[in-house]
Amino acid sequence: MGVHANVNVYSSIYTFAQNVTFFSDNLCNSLREVIRENGLSPEKLMQDWPIIENGIQTWLYSHHLHTITVEFFKPGASTVSARWDFPVGYVGLGVNDDMWPDKAYLRQLIAKSSRPTTDCTYRILLCKLPNAPYVDGFIDSPFLGTGQLAARQAGTIISAGQLSASATYWR
DSSP states (O other), X not given: OHHHXXXXXXXXXXXXXXXXXXXXXXXXXHHHHHHHHTTOOTXXXXXXXXXXXXXXXXXXXXXXXEEEEEEEEOTXXXXXXXXXXXXXXXXXXXXXXXXXXXXHHHHHHHHHSOOOOTTOEEEEEEEEOTTOOOOTTOOOOOOOBOTTOOEEXXXXXXXXXXXXXXXXXXX
């Protein structure tokens, strides 16, 4: 009986590791799509991705990652021109091998969202719960103001077993 318990634990840990990798990879693709479709180059995202991915994966494993946010803003501004939030869920849809990104739905949401002007830049914020483990390369930073923009909550765009991400765009 002890052997089966170890196999189940190993299987569970291995499955969660697969889910974290799938989730992280598809989150990168979704962020890149949002940035590119808003007329900006995702080059900065791709250059910073190893650090961002380390934070995402560390805080997913510890269950401290709450939301990934993309803020589009003019340099020096105190409010955003556009914003996207990707809240993270840890209960998933109840099926361990149910892993998918909904790219078509994300594109529909992008078409409805506010567009930043071409003189904007962007930043990625990882919002974590209290007592999250320290991850090198991250500092506390407040959100920029949202001004007159209002949040529009949408459905799930990524499912990876127990993990999921929905989308909220501001317009």
